Amino acid sequence: MIYSLVTLALCMLLGKYIGTLFGALVGIHADVGGVGFAIILLVLVTNSPKFAFAQKKEFKDGVNFWKQMYMPVVVALAATQNVYRMLTSGMVAIVAGSAAVAVPF
Numbered sequence: 001m002i003y004s005l006v007t008l009a010l011c012m013l014l015g016k017y018i019g020t021l022f023g024a025l026v027g028i029h030a031d032v033g034g035v036g037f038a039i040i041l042l043v044l045v046t047n048s049p050k051f052a053f054a055q056k057k058e059f060k061d062g063v064n065f066w067k068q069m070y071m072p073v074v075v076a077l078a079a080t081q082n083v084y085r086m087l088t089s090g091m092v093a094i095v096a097g098s099a100a101v102a103v104p105f
Helices: 002-025 034-047 057-069 071-089 091-102
Strands: none
Touching (some): 002 034, 034 057
């Protein structure tokens, strides 16, 4: 259980770092996709045969537990930040965000 928590935390920190670095590269001084990068890293680590510890049943059970507990909270926090930034960025961001929600409906 502890290895899965450490792996999740490292993936989250590395994903946040990559998202911030990516944001700086495109000229935005914010995290751009850090949670998404963290989830991709977690999927790569848990499915890679190079990480022998990740193939154990206990590790996979721990990762599944923390995914169910932790990732929805992180995604909700990231979504809240995106909505706040959209509302304070101007009319183009509001129209684009509203269209992105309206089109799937």
